[in-house]
Amino acid sequence: MGNYLGAVKGMLELQETHDCIFGVVDLHTITTPYNPKTLKQSVLEVAKDYLAAGLDPKKCLLMVQSMVAEHVELSYLLATIYPTSRLQQLPTYKDKILQHPKYKNLGLLYYPVLMAADILIYKAELVPVGIDQEPHLEVTREIARKFNSIYGETFPLCYRHETEGEYVPSLLGEGKMSKSVEGSFVNLADKPKVIEEKIMSAVTDTGPAGGKLPEKGPIYNLFVLLRLLADKETVKTFEKKYLDKSLKYVELKKTLAELVIKELEPIRKRREKLSDEYVKEVLEEGSAKCRIIVKETLREVKKKMGLV
Numbered sequence: 498m499g500n501y502l503g504a505v506k507g508m509l510e511l512q513e514t515h516d517c518i519f520g521v522v523d524l525h526t527i528t529t530p531y532n533p534k535t536l537k538q539s540v541l542e543v544a545k546d547y548l549a550a551g552l553d554p555k556k557c558l559l560m561v562q563s564m565v566a567e568h569v570e571l572s573y574l575l576a577t578i579y580p581t582s583r584l585q586q587l588p589t590y591k592d593k594i595l596q597h598p599k600y601k602n603l604g605l606l607y608y609p610v611l612m613a614a615d616i617l618i619y620k621a622e623l624v625p626v627g628i629d630q631e632p633h634l635e636v637t638r639e640i641a642r643k644f645n646s647i648y649g650e651t652f653p654l655c656y657r658h659e660t661e662g663e664y665v666p667s668l669l670g671e672g673k674m675s676k677s678v679e680g681s682f683v684n685l686a687d688k689p690k691v692i693e694e695k696i697m698s699a700v701t702d703t704g705p706a707g708g709k710l711p712e713k714g715p716i717y718n719l720f721v722l723l724r725l726l727a728d729k730e731t732v733k734t735f736e737k738k739y740l741d742k743s744l745k746y747v748e749l750k751k752t753l754a755e756l757v758i759k760e761l762e763p764i765r766k767r768r769e770k771l772s773d774e775y776v777k778e779v780l781e782e783g784s785a786k787c788r789i790i791v792k793e794t795l796r797e798v799k800k801k802m803g804l805v
Contacts, residue, residue, distance in 0.1 A: 498665065498674065498682060498683040498684070498685065498757065498760075498761065499627075499662075499665035499673060499674030499675065499682055500546075500676075501546070501550055501662075501685055501761075501764075502660070502661075502662030502665045502725055503626070503627035503660060503662045503663055503664065503665050504625050504626050504627060504660070505546070505547060505550045505551075505552075505625075506660050506661075506662060507625030507626075507658045507659075507660040508547070508552060508557075508625050509550065509551045509552065510625075510658070510660075511623060511625060511658060512552065512553060512556045512557040513556070515623065516557075517556070517557035517558070518557065518558045518559075518560065518619050518621070518783075518787060518790075519547065519552065519557060519558070519559050519560075520559070520560050520561065520562050520615065521540050521543045521544055521547075521559075521560075521561050521562065521780070522562045522612075522615065523536060523539075523540050523561060523562055523563050524562045524563050524568070524569070524611060525562070525608060525611065525612070526539070527604065528593075528602060528604040528605040528607075528608055529593060529596075529597055529600060529605065529677060530597060530600055540561055540780075541773055541776050541777065541780075542686075544559060544561075544776045544779065544780055545686075545768050545771050545776055546685045546686070546764075546768065547559060548767075548768075548771055548776065548779065549685065549764045549765070549767040549768035549771060550685065550764050554779050554782070554783065558783040558786055558787055559779055559780060559783040560780065560783040560784040560786075560787040561780050561784055562615065564780070564781070564784035564788075565784055565787045565788055565791060567618060567788065567791040567792065567794075567795050568611065568614050568615055568618060568791070569611070569614070570795060571614040571617065571618050571791075571794070571795055571798060572607070572610050572611040572613070572614035574798060574799070574802060575610055575613055575614055575617070575640050575644065576607065576610045578640070578643050578644060578647060579610060579636075579639070579640055579643070581606070583636070583639075584606050584607070584609060584610070584636075585606065587609060587632050587633075587636070588632060589608075589609075589629070589630075589632055589633065590605065590606060590608070590609075593605055596677070596678075608633075609632075609633045609636040609637075610636070610640070612633050612636075612637065613633075613636055613637040613640045613641075616634075616637050616655050617637065617640070617641060617652045617655075617794075618791045618794050618795065619787075619790060619791070619794070620652060620653055620794065621653075621655050622653050622654075622655055622656065623655065623656060623657075623658040624655050624656070624657055624658060625657075625658040625660065626657060626658075627660075627662075627663050627664055627665070627673070628657070628659075628663040628664050629664065629673060630657070631657060634655060634656070634657055637655055638654045638655065640652075641653070641654055641655070642654070644798075648798075648801040648802060649801055651797065651798065651801060661725060662725050664721075665721075665722070665725070666717075666718035666721050666722065667681035667682070667718065668680065668681055668682065668683070668695060668696070668698070668699040668700065668718075669681045669699075669700050670699075670700030670701075670714065670715035670718060671714075671715075671718075680695075680698075683695050683696070683757060683761070685761055685764050685765065685768065686765055686768055687761070687765070688765070689758045689762065692754060692757050692758050692761065693754040693758070696750050696753050696754040696757060697747075697750050697751070697754060699715070699718075699719060699750060699753075700715045701715050701716060701719070701746045701750075702714060702715055702716050702746075706738070706739045706740075706742050706743075706744040706746075707739070707740070707741075707742035708740075709740070710736060710739060710740065716739075716746070719746075719749055719750070719753060720732075720735070720736070720739075722753055722757075723735060723749070723752070723753060723756070726753070726756040726757065726760055727752070727756055731752070735749055735752070
């Protein structure tokens with residue numbers, strides 16, 4: 498749900514107004530612990546989420562990162578002009594090292610360069626990602642500027658396509674909702690009972706409501722979710738209850754569960770109708786079309802760098 502509110506809703510907006518390419522970034526996945534036996538199916542499940550949420554293959558291209566090898570080739574070329582020290586300073590890299598202290602690898606450090614290649618190889622100008630990815634977009638802009646200054650104008654500068662849900666908080670009370678953190682998230686494929694159980698199990702403050710509205714912490718997180726899903730009147734009602742100390746957290750959670758179910762149930766039902774075979778066809782066709790597009794960019798880059 499975090500990816501849906503923070504990124505996919507932006508994708509749905511952009512596919513109506515721009516030429517769009519969206520990807521399932523499986524090469525990024527393998528930089529942190531994963532199960533090789535289930536990776537291919539995981540790619541299909543992500544694509545199902547996108548399609549069920551409303552991405553239309555007639556309006557945009559949907560590809561798999563590892564099926565367009567030129568992404569990796571461009572990333573290496575870009576890596577030759579970017580300092581390692583800058584990558585080591587990124588907060589996203591430091592956070593992942595803390596999260597997986599035994600899983601330090603060059604791919605994780607290299608992640609932002611590959612992400613830059615994912616974007617620059619299509620000369621993209623708008624990227625629908627959450628605010629937590631802004632440091633990586635800045636890396637992309639830095640790489641574009643440096644390449645342009647060395648080899649001549651080639652890449653446009655990209656910017657984040659902002660959505661209302663640019664940061665969706667975790668159900669654990671701190672941090673963001675993430676599929677790599679168990680207990681923090683709701684899946685688009687979750688059935689109503691599962692959603693209700695997850696929301697009702699969300700971490701809350703131990704103390705009573707009251708005083709001013711919280712600006713951080715578990716209850717703040719629940720209010721963020723409420724503002725993303727509820728109408729203004731409902732939000733005001735719960736804020737007032739918090740301020741006058743009449744709010745019961747169980748009531749807030751029940752309302753949130755109902756709102757999440759209402760938002761996701763149509764997606765889940767559409768998702769159940771999508772076959773693996775159909776999704777594979779969409780991904781293969783989209784990836785094939787992308788390979789044609791990226792060859793032009795890669796040829797231009799290699800010519801400017803003196804490689805062809």
